[in-house]
Amino acid sequence: MAVLSARRHAYRSDGRPSRPAVLLIALVALAMAGLVLGVPGAAQASTTFSAKIDFGTATTVPVAGYALDYGQAYGPRTGPGQGTGLSYGWTAMGSATPLDLVGNGRDRGTAEPDRLLATLMHLQLPAASPGVKTPGRWEIAVPNGTYTVTVAAGDSTSTDSVHTLQIEDQNAIDAFVPSGTAKYRTGTAYPTVADGRLTISPLGGTNTKINYVVIAPLADADARPGVRAVTPANTAAGVSPTGSIVADLRLLTSGIDTATLSSSTVTLKETANGAPVATHVITSGGGDVINVSPTAGLKPTTRYALAVTSGVKDLNGKAFIPWSSVFTTGTSGGGGTVAFDKVPSGATGKMFSTVVKGPDGKLYAATLDGYVMRYTIAADGTLGGEETISTVRTDATARGLPGAPNRSIIGMAFDPASTAAGPILWITSNTMYGGGTPSEPDWSSSIARLTGPALATYTEAVNHLPRSVKDHETNSLAFGPDGALYVTQGANNAMGAADPTWGNRPEHLLNAAVLRLDPAKLPATGAVNVQTEAPGTYDPFAADAPLTLYATGVRNAFDLVWHSNGHLYTPTNGSAAGGNTPATPTPLPAACTRRVDGTTAGAYTGPGVPAITSNPDAETDYVFDIKKNRYYGHPNPSRCEWVLAGGNPTSGTDPFETRSYPVGTLPDRNLDLAGMYDAGLHASADGAVEYRSNTFAGALKGKLLVVRYSSGQDIETFGVDAAGQLSAPTVGTTGFTGFQQPLDLTEDTANGNLYVTELGASKITLLRPRVTTGATATPAATSGN
Template identity: 75%
Template sequence: MHLAHLRRRPRPLRTTASRTAGLLLVLSLLGIAPMAPTPARAATAFSAKVDFATAATVPVDGHVLDYGQPYGARTGTNQGTGLTYGWVGLADATPLDLTGNGRDRGAAEPDRLLATFMHMQLPASSTGVKTPGRWEMAVPAGTYSVTVAVGDATSLDSAHTIQIENQNAVDGFVPTSAERYRTRTSQVTVTDGRLTVSPLGGSNTKIAYLTVTPLADASAHPEIRTVTPANTATGVTPTGSVVADLRLVGPGVDAATLTTSTVTLTESATGTAVPAHVVTSGGGDVVNLSPTTGLKANTRYRFTVTDGVRDLDGRTFIPWRSVFTTGAGAGTGTVAFDKVATAATGKSFASVLKGPDGKLYASTLDGYIMRYAIAADGTLGAAETISTVRADATARGLPGAPARSVLGMAFDPASTPTSPILWITSNTMYAGGTPNEPDWSSSIAKLSGPNLATYTEVISHLPRSVKDHETNSLAFGPDGALYVTQGALNGMGAADPVWGNRPEHLLSAAVLRLDPAKLPASGAVDVRTESPGTYDPFAADASLTLYATGIRNAFDLVWHSNGHLYTPTNGSAAGGNTPATPSPLPAACTGHRIDAATAGPYTGPAVPALTSNPVAETDYVFDVKKNRYYGHPNPARCEWVLAGGNPTSGTNPFEVTGYPVGTLPDRNLDLAGMYDAGPHASANGVVEYRSDTFGGALKGRLLVVRYSSGQDIETFGVDAQGRLSAPTVGTTGFTGFQQPLDVTEDTAKGTLYVTELGASRITLLRPRVSS
């Protein structure tokens, strides 16, 4: 089955937000710029105090009474004025009457706030309504500090659990005679107009009281938007990572504040800390915690982020806590590898490949090419350091010299063991911190001659983002052309502050094709497409052209032996902006659409802009076809629709629920060539495994490195038509890396080499073959 059709997200109820999106579409078509939406965390003065009890109870002063009525407007005695609250089903928003589930222990507990409570999950042996329920209160959108107390003066028969919105407040608190109650405070953001309190995951949870107060100055603080695995998720793979999607108010997270004290993972039952590495993405828009070894199977874990985490401007994050439970894990079958340390250490290794001279070549983020002899057992000899790129950067006075990030390497087909010719991509180095890398500063060059000491630039002034989206990898195709992955300049197609408000250019977010036969005899081709540049990739004599578009940030690409071009691609974290279709359409839509020759002038669909889209994209593997579109908008090419649009009220592949229902995908979208690599995977390096090791069980499969979620290698089966299967994870030897970035195979031995950016090393994976 095609994996794109397995991509499913829960569809929210169509509410005012959908109607607003429809209005934005109309305004867009009329050429009217809509006002920016009200931020989800707008300031609010709303507060409330709730005493859960029986219908006959007089609540504690300053509190309103809840005794189990279904959700609705409250007009009864001691229930305040103008408030809406009450009970709904545990799995949906259907009002639920739990009247009769309140208890009052009277003198057994002198504290009246703790003496009364409501059963959220009444056991079968008790009198009342046995259906478990959630409690909700209508509140203005905003961020709140919510305090909740659970417990009972006379009974210890509970495992109290409370989820508030999408966070955990209390998890499996089993009371004792010495500790009958537990009180916890969480800071949560409400975007849908209802504060939700759920006992999901608990047993006989009893809620005593709750207070809601607005969080002062909340809009000035970044926070966690969502996490993967989500709060209360079950069956989570024990080999995965925890990735938090961020809601930023300025630049990205300060990586220096990400420590095992500020971001933690603990076993929920025991509080035992899990050894882990904590990092962010190159864009600074996620927090990633990766255990150094696999998690225990069938175990509940708690993920916590404290206010010790800050952004690059020093703003503290709003704290977060969530829980999840692992599953049993997956078997590995007959395929297994052993990890072996190598002599390649101490460098920020990026790309890796085997050269025509039988040696291993590795590029670094600061411009070195490292070369290693490969021993018979696959281990590496002493390093040979090639500094040609850095020397050229210094000689020409390039920005950031001598450092340059070399992300792409490909040996020319004309290379020989004694005369290798290495094509590379070269970029200004982004070392983190406040993003400000110069645009048009990337290039493609050749290294040749003795010790690859001759630097020849062939393409100059490629576009570049302010962070780590740049000119990435290279691969020669079966036609002799060089194919290049060029990163996007922003999150979701329109300029946004997290990415320095840089718009897309004509060549960004694409796979480019370079025809070496069309290069001049000397000098680099300046491909700057905007003033002062005049380069036109659609010109008949253009050496660098657009092969496929809408490919947001593909680090690597591989031509498979079946003739297909595959490229793993990073989707955007939440919070990006998408462009609106202008009216009238610009004249460029006639000449700057790569499908114009087959589909004619562009006529639609038209879409509204989305500001700070709250839903993150997944990561992808694309089966790239010439002149097709893969979902990242670029107004410079008259591409406006993000991913799969939102064509129907049902669930659609790669849908964007912020669009109004009926929003069709771009007419050129190659939905059949889009596969799901997993949310926050940071799917990067890729290789086709070509060895017959393991009796051919791995031969022909795609191996995709996941830098972020998982920090592993996942494998995709490839059928006779080039279609990919669902990915396999958990293969022995393919897990537990530290920010792995790239992988290559020594096909003569079936061994693999993985660059681990987080550990500054290259790790050998040696096939484990049974005797």
């Protein structure tokens, strides 16, 4: 299979796009040939290129083994002492335009006996200096690859600088202020070059001076995992003090080893004084990111440095390539009329996954290992009278299910026919993924009912639902206004095509979708086997099928909310970088004649798209306004859905674009672009609820509250207008920040209290509305969760 290498708009630490590669083959030809776009990853094949550069004046004799740079504009270097076959020099800060900085070099002579340190170049001459020239950055042409780059900054005769050096998208030296006893600092970074030039920038510094640079290949880069990018990006400013830092990883064949994640292997420090920040260092359920969450938030308007060390390893014992970056926080958020007080609820010691208030006025919480916990709600909102319901675990043991007695319950929904004396609790049940080597069995998820006053009777309704090797499974449930049960079914892989970090498991017909279960079509006894591939024969398109496809392309939606406006909203996790997307085959499969399609009847006719291998860009997370028979961006070849997200239709910035596609790649014709909202990169948007109470004089009523498990570890709030459209989310509400891996939430509509499950703290936290104006809460119908 041929491979075309293409690069578009990869951004560097100074904010400019790298030089785009020329696309050599037209889109249609690529698609019909089934070619693959092989996009550079974080570590390319090792190279033998190396260079040593001594910075100084035009008369400087470089140190032996070093080539000289004295401020020449970028170009081939052919002069004495300037190496052989090298191209390097200076460019403008905001573009690749060559820039002449000759005259910015200095030689301190005998004031510094070390000749490598005695000479230097000003990257940022102060404006008042004689003959001052525009600040610039230094570049050198190199083969694409991963390098070890060591730089030195300082000056023997001056301490008026704040030396800062960025190397590609990483930081090497940050805010170094010299003193009489410490006039120099060296720093090392391990950047990956994908556009043929290695760039060193003084962005963020003041009067930065560089003495020398040593560039050498990182020989084992291909055999080591690493960081692709971080959020916030290197040198970012105005970062929320209440958020988390998330590193998007380049993995080989396995996820991260969580036992190697700690505050010593992944560090966060204030750059001004080196003070360490207390953090929780975790990964996602898929083991494909590193999340660094400060335990008490960050200081406003303060600069911080993140470092991922080689002490972090993957499950095969491979050490990560080190990474370093810096960012500056903005001012604190919060304030306004909406505020909550965090209160210990009294529910602790379990891996709480989901929570809902029952028809008996009690709070029900499920766990990742198969328990249902029931609590009495006191007048002050705290929880007591804990009951442990082990029905799901008992059933798993009795039937010898894989991993028994453990089963992960993600979804809970009380049947509309439930009463206080006769509750009917529908649940989703999955094999439990506890981390480590991913190996969960496919077709092993199910939907069941728990009935009886003690919920002691287990009745399976649907079995043999798809299951990924890791944490994508059959997730949440919600009854719709039509009496049907709606279900979120996770994808089997990252971006629609099989990939090694997700066990090379392909998508099945029911994967990555919102499903609709009609209880009236279920048999009187026995469960419905919905396995759609041999030996299963289930057909969700059949007229009498109880479980059908309602909406597709929904990658890994955790929760569903049927809003009082009649819309169905579902927060959905996008993919980390590194996934594969499928190519449109020729000829098309016969199944394409009956594709689920809400906009055009009949067979699939296009667009044709090439595959992408190891997509270097992560997807954002979403909130979808789900509509019947529409597509929401996650490919599934078994349904003839090939295009990831919004494709790449134009050379400009397109909504939810996939930049690794050739320009001109159209989105799927069934894509509901109007129903797609951005929940934030690496948010892990999970639990959601419509706030129903009139607390705060109705200021929060009708808004959509969404838990962010990862990047924010908070609750974000979406406004909902009369047409059901969502506004951009707000964050920083008092009481909505500083959680430890929050996963789900529900509201007690009798008083506006919220209950949040914190997986990282094994507890449920009570949020009480802070009402200071005399406003009261008005009871409303309980919202499904």
